[in-house]
Every structure is written in structure tokens, then in C-alpha cells.
Amino acid sequence: MIKPFSLQPLKNLAEHQNESATRKLGQLNRQQQDTQQKLDMLREYRKDYQNRLQEATQGGMDPAGLCNFQQFINKLDEAISQQIKAVEKSKISTQTGRDEFSITQRKLKSFDTLQQRHIEAQRAASGKYEQKMQDEHSSLSTARKMAEEQNR
Numbered sequence: 001m002i003k004p005f006s007l008q009p010l011k012n013l014a015e016h017q018n019e020s021a022t023r024k025l026g027q028l029n030r031q032q033q034d035t036q037q038k039l040d041m042l043r044e045y046r047k048d049y050q051n052r053l054q055e056a057t058q059g060g061m062d063p064a065g066l067c068n069f070q071q072f073i074n075k076l077d078e079a080i081s082q083q084i085k086a087v088e089k090s091k092i093s094t095q096t097g098r099d100e101f102s103i104t105q106r107k108l109k110s111f112d113t114l115q116q117r118h119i120e121a122q123r124a125a126s127g128k129y130e131q132k133m134q135d136e137h138s139s140l141s142t143a144r145k146m147a148e149e150q151n152r
Contacts, residue, residue: 011111024100
């Protein structure tokens, strides 16, 4: 009879942790993409606004309008700087998520290997038991035949 895998509860826990790490990594990847897209959008907006400023200054612009343009560009620069920090933080979080995912993958693979070894050992033991039973049956059968022949 095949014995159940004694580490099955731990394997189930490892599977759950791996599924959780997979979901978390997916979320972290999406967040990183979102923060990068926002940064790209801010940079594009700043570039567009800088071009507008150049066009406006070439056509002549009053000092108040120039000051407003420059203040707005400075605010965009601050937003870009903050978004760069958010992207870097997101990259670090995503890498941490990748590391966690790799750890759970290795752990799960280890439990799978142990389970396969357990199954193979159980099959081998079962095969030995069946062979032993066949040998005993054969020995008994031979002994009976010999006893019958002696009785004749």
C-alpha cells in the first residue's frame, strides 16, 4: 500500500505562497509600467510646453506670460523629479517581488522533487513486496507439489 506524502501540507503551503507571489509580481509589474508611463507622459508634456514657450518668445511675449510659463515648467520639473523617484522605488519593489517569486518557485520545485522521490520509493517498496509475495506463493506451490509427489 502506498503511504501518503507526509510533506503534502507543506507542499500545499508552498503552492499557495507561489500563487500569491505570482499575483503580487504581476501587480508590481503593472505598477512599474504605470509609473513609467506617467513619467514618459510628464516628460512629453514638458517637452511640448517648452516648445510652446520657445514659439511664444519668438513671437514676442510679455514678462508676466514668460514668468507664468517658467513657473509652470519648474512645476513640471518637480513633478518629473518626483515621478523619477516613484519609478525607481517601483523598480526596487518589482525586483523584490521577482526575488520572492524565485524563492517560492525553488521551494515548490524542491517539494515536487521530494514528492516524486517519495512516489518512486513507494513504488519500489510495493514492487519488492509484490515480488516477495510471488516468491512465497511460488515456494508454497512448489512445496505442495513436492509433498503431493511424495505422498503418491
